[in-house]
Amino acid sequence: MPLNRAIAPPLQAIEALRITDPEQYHLSNGIPVYLFNMGEQEVVELRLVFEAGRYFETQKLQAAFTNRMLREGTIKYAADQIADRIEHYGAIVRYRCSSYHSSITLSTVARHLPALLPTLMSIIREANFPQERLDTVLQNSKQKLLLNKQRNEYIAEEAFNKLILGNDSHLAYSSEVKYYDALTTDALRAFYQQHYSPSNCRLFIAGKVSEAHQQLIEQHLSDPTWAAVTHNASSTFEPFQHQPQQLRIPKEGSVQAAVRIGCPLFNKTHPDYAGLFMLNTIYGGYFGSRLNVNLREEKGLTYSIYSAMVSMVKGGYFYISTDVRVDAWKQVVDEIYREMERLHEELIPEEELLTARNYLMGVLLGYFDGAFNTASTLQGAYLYDLDAAHYHHIANTIRTITPIELRDLARKYLVKEKMSEVVAGGNA
Amino acid sequence: MQAQAMINYQRFTLSNGLRVLVNADPSTPLSVLNLFYDVGARDESPHRTGMAHLFEHLMFTGSQNIPNFDAPLHKAGGECNAFTSADMTNYYDLLPANNIETAFWLESDRMLALNLKADDIQSEKDVVCEEFKENYIDQPYGDVWHHLRALSYKEHPYQWPVIGKALSHIQEASPAELQAFYRKHYAPDNAILTVAGGVTVDQVERLAEKWFGQIPASGINGRKLPKEPLQTEFRSKTLKGDVPMEAIYMAFHICDRHDPDHHVVDLINEVLGGGDSGRLFRRLVIDRPLFSSLSCSLSDNYDEGLFILNGSIQEGVDIKAAEQAVWEELYRLTQEQVSQQELEKVKHKIESSIIYSEIGLGTRAFYLAYFEWLGDVEEINTEIHKYLSITTEDLQRVAKDIFKRENCSTIYYLPEKKSV
Numbered sequence A: 001m002p003l004n005r006a007i008a009p010p011l012q013a014i015e016a017l018r019i020t021d022p023e024q025y026h027l028s029n030g031i032p033v034y035l036f037n038m039g040e041q042e043v044v045e046l047r048l049v050f051e052a053g054r055y056f057e058t059q060k061l062q063a064a065f066t067n068r069m070l071r072e073g074t075i076k077y078a079a080d081q082i083a084d085r086i087e088h089y090g091a092i093v094r095y096r097c098s099s100y101h102s103s104i105t106l107s108t109v110a111r112h113l114p115a116l117l118p119t120l121m122s123i124i125r126e127a128n129f130p131q132e133r134l135d136t137v138l139q140n141s142k143q144k145l146l147l148n149k150q151r152n153e154y155i156a157e158e159a160f161n162k163l164i165l166g167n168d169s170h171l172a173y174s175s176e177v178k179y180y181d182a183l184t185t186d187a188l189r190a191f192y193q194q195h196y197s198p199s200n201c202r203l204f205i206a207g208k209v210s211e212a213h214q215q216l217i218e219q220h221l222s223d224p225t226w227a228a229v230t231h232n233a234s235s236t237f238e239p240f241q242h243q244p245q246q247l248r249i250p251k252e253g254s255v256q257a258a259v260r261i262g263c264p265l266f267n268k269t270h271p272d273y274a275g276l277f278m279l280n281t282i283y284g285g286y287f288g289s290r291l292n293v294n295l296r297e298e299k300g301l302t303y304s305i306y307s308a309m310v311s312m313v314k315g316g317y318f319y320i321s322t323d324v325r326v327d328a329w330k331q332v333v334d335e336i337y338r339e340m341e342r343l344h345e346e347l348i349p350e351e352e353l354l355t356a357r358n359y360l361m362g363v364l365l366g367y368f369d370g371a372f373n374t375a376s377t378l379q380g381a382y383l384y385d386l387d388a389a390h391y392h393h394i395a396n397t398i399r400t401i402t403p404i405e406l407r408d409l410a411r412k413y414l415v416k417e418k419m420s421e422v423v424a425g426g427n428a
Numbered sequence B: 001m002q003a004q005a006m007i008n009y010q011r012f013t014l015s016n017g018l019r020v021l022v023n024a025d026p027s028t029p030l031s032v033l034n035l036f037y038d039v040g041a042r043d044e045s046p047h048r049t050g051m052a053h054l055f056e057h058l059m060f061t062g063s064q065n066i067p068n069f070d071a072p073l074h075k076a077g078g079e080c081n082a083f084t085s086a087d088m089t090n091y092y093d094l095l096p097a098n099n100i101e102t103a104f105w106l107e108s109d110r111m112l113a114l115n116l117k118a119d120d121i122q123s124e125k126d127v128v129c130e131e132f133k134e135n136y137i138d139q140p141y142g143d144v145w146h147h148l149r150a151l152s153y154k155e156h157p158y159q160w161p162v163i164g165k166a167l168s169h170i171q172e173a174s175p176a177e178l179q180a181f182y183r184k185h186y187a188p189d190n191a192i193l194t195v196a197g198g199v200t201v202d203q204v205e206r207l208a209e210k211w212f213g214q215i216p217a218s219g220i221n222g223r224k225l226p227k228e229p230l231q232t233e234f235r236s237k238t239l240k241g242d243v244p245m246e247a248i249y250m251a252f253h254i255c256d257r258h259d260p261d262h263h264v265v266d267l268i269n270e271v272l273g274g275g276d277s278g279r280l281f282r283r284l285v286i287d288r289p290l291f292s293s294l295s296c297s298l299s300d301n302y303d304e305g306l307f308i309l310n311g312s313i314q315e316g317v318d319i320k321a322a323e324q325a326v327w328e329e330l331y332r333l334t335q336e337q338v339s340q341q342e343l344e345k346v347k348h349k350i351e352s353s354i355i356y357s358e359i360g361l362g363t364r365a366f367y368l369a370y371f372e373w374l375g376d377v378e379e380i381n382t383e384i385h386k387y388l389s390i391t392t393e394d395l396q397r398v399a400k401d402i403f404k405r406e407n408c409s410t411i412y413y414l415p416e417k418k419s420v
Helices: A062-072 A079-087 A110-125 A131-148 A152-165 A177-182 A185-195 A211-221 A273-285 A290-298 A326-345 A350-367 A370-382 A388-400 A403-413 B051-058 B070-075 B097-112 B118-137 B144-152 B167-171 B175-185 B201-212 B262-272 B279-287 B319-335 B340-357 B361-374 B379-388 B392-402
Strands: A023-026 A032-037 A043-050 A092-097 A102-109 A201-207 A246-249 A256-264 A302-312 A315-325 A420-424 B010-013 B019-024 B030-037 B079-084 B089-096 B191-197 B235-241 B247-253 B291-298 B306-313 B408-415
Touching (some): A043 A110, A043 A370, A062 A079, A062 A092, A062 A102, A062 A110, A062 A131, A062 A185, A079 A110, A079 B279, A079 B340, A102 B340, A110 A211, A131 A185, A131 B279, A131 B291, A152 A256, A152 A315, A201 A370, A256 A326, A273 A302, A273 A315, A273 A326, A273 A350, A273 A388, A273 A403, A290 A302, A290 A315, A290 A326, A302 B118, A315 A326, A315 B118, A350 A370, A350 A388, A350 B030, A350 B089, A370 A388, B019 B201, B019 B361, B030 B097, B030 B361, B051 B079, B051 B089, B051 B118, B051 B175, B070 B079, B070 B097, B089 B361, B097 B201, B118 B167, B118 B175, B144 B235, B144 B247, B144 B408, B191 B201, B191 B361, B247 B319, B262 B279, B262 B291, B262 B306, B262 B319, B262 B340, B262 B392, B279 B291, B279 B306, B279 B319, B319 B392, B319 B408, B340 B361, B340 B379, B340 B392, B361 B379
Parallel strands (some): A032 A201, A246 A420, B019 B191, B235 B408
Antiparallel strands (some): A043 A201, A256 A420, B030 B089, B030 B191, B079 B089, B247 B306, B247 B408, B291 B306
16 A cells, blocks of 8 residues: 555654652751762763852842852862863863852763862862952953944843843843953952852752762762851842833844843743743744744744743743844834734634644653753752642643633733833844 | 763665664653755855755755644654754754654655745745844854855865855755755765664664655765865965954864874864863963963864864954964974873863763764764764874874964954954
8 A cells, every 4th residue: 555645643642741850868068969860871960059149149240250260260279270170081060150049060971070079179169269360251251242242132132131120130230341340359259158158059960870979979068167158148139110111222234133022020930830831832932833933934034033931030031032134123023913912812723732732742751851851950940949740730731721721821921012122233 | 991982773774775773762752863964065066055054944844745844743742953064964853752753754755855835945045044144244253254164165165154155145046956956965865864762673664664665766876076175375364344353263174084083183173172271272361361262173074174263362462473372382282292181181071072972862863873974883882992092193293284384274353443
């Protein structure tokens, strides 16, 4: 019998989410540990997360540069030695700073972990912020800032963040040369001593972790001489009231315009989060979304358009991002709002909804495939005092939310009058 | 040092020439179907560049029996993407393993007969032109890669970037040209199919035969590309534009992917580039603050590729002095052997990156196809030994081959008003 290619192979139901919970325990000095001991590859990832993000700053850029400077010298090792001692083993240490947390992540082939722990500990406990290294780091960061300030996407994003989050908010503020110039080694040292403490730390371990590794980690990280510090959890930032605005930033000679549209939003702990996660997917959250099909696939006006929800411990936002043909930005902005209105007026057809449901169930399977995906997904829950139940709830919502519930969410949150708009690039 | 790398696979070939590799991994509920086509920007005519990449886009516009590629895949719980290089075009579909047949259905139909409808073609041409503008026109220094390739290569098609030489090459491609390109390159005997994840070898054999077995071969038979003549003198060019600071780009010809020295070049790149302990960063960004950033990379091509170095000049530093300092570092590699410690470091680094590449289902599937394409898939498990046997003498010998003024093309990129 010849093959009938017009008929799709029958689809199987996508299997229910299977989440392997980590083993949870505390080191003897109280640091909570989440151990994802799984996987066949001989690699280990160690992530220390401190409540040491922008929220806790007493001056701008303090959190980011404290984190950035950890590898620039400690009491035991100069910056060169730190780099040598890590890179010699083919290991990588990543440093991240966000609105509420800062983290240090060591990724290594498992057998090198013992050799790397002393260096990691020195970074976490004994950073000494040498002046000449800070000067170099600041100088090079300022050069990078100059470059960024010439890119339409950066200009648009910076202006957009100011409009919806405020320029005096820990959620986001624009980087300015004067903030770099005001940073001192004392300010960084004070922030470090206050916030990089065992009483303010969580440890995520993922990969193929042996008993011996666990003992070594306990030995190094719960050293009694690493003192706990009372953590001051207040913020000096003013709360911000968003007033929707439209901003146009022309740039002579550019052939594209960067468009950002959005509004402040709750974070992933909110009861409407799961439903909006689904709605956002249909609106602009994947390649088959309405924004992408309309503006890229059908009209060819952009290489990329998407919408997203950004969750932060103290807030969040929703936004749409695209770079478009410079003469078409008005049309694109109109279409972005028209797609919101369609969601207010018409119920999402069953076929489209089923496609999005299945697509997201597949995406969720990926979130929990293997040690590293599982660890990074669940870390994103634990830092919000959520756990695996959060993802089971999302999966359940994906499967069962109705077109009417989605329409009601659209009417409540995807509303033109609530949005701020920035268009950067093109002639005035 | 122990090399722990080991990926299991089964290999077979269909009668139409399609090579198939399977990496069965029962630990995951997911699967990846990777389809690697042996076609890239080097297969384009100099007068119609950007075709291979445009095709990567057109492949998503619907085929004879399936008007929309993405929706059925999404409905099966999957997602997909693709990329194009100077040598290859690679497509992959990631989806729950129990729906893997959907990926076979979709990929085989677009290999068999792509629709290439006029309005789809126009809209993808527009999308690609926006991609071109976003990355190569509206970015500071964005056009430098066009200039650097054209300066480095005079004959070989690596002289243009994958996106194409100009927007007009993309917009003016005719339906007949597109159809011919498709017929020639998109065929089972020009492709490698890999499936990795929660599948069995029997299942993949059956599905491959069912969906791909009847697609006719194109009879494509090798390629004749002009060989790049040996560069015999230093080349340079000065560009000016709306950029915030001076920058320098230097490109050196290196050996091809099959040359036994390929792995040595890889280590040289790590000695110079590689992280905060790399020589360029340590000596020319930190010890002598001549650059605000300085990095290097390999173009990783099949034919003779490039070692590329690019740096942003620190404010107040003379670009010629910074350039001279780079040459001194490069010459040092030709005059003194690297230390055993440095050699051991870069070997560790390569070993780590090989182990990490085995973790992801997608990278596993891609690299199986990649090594099969290079000529021997078993290299995926044995290549590490080539790196481990490299000596400090090897590094010095190969550095001498590369770091010569007459092997270098340099671009000075200056803010509008300045001159060198």
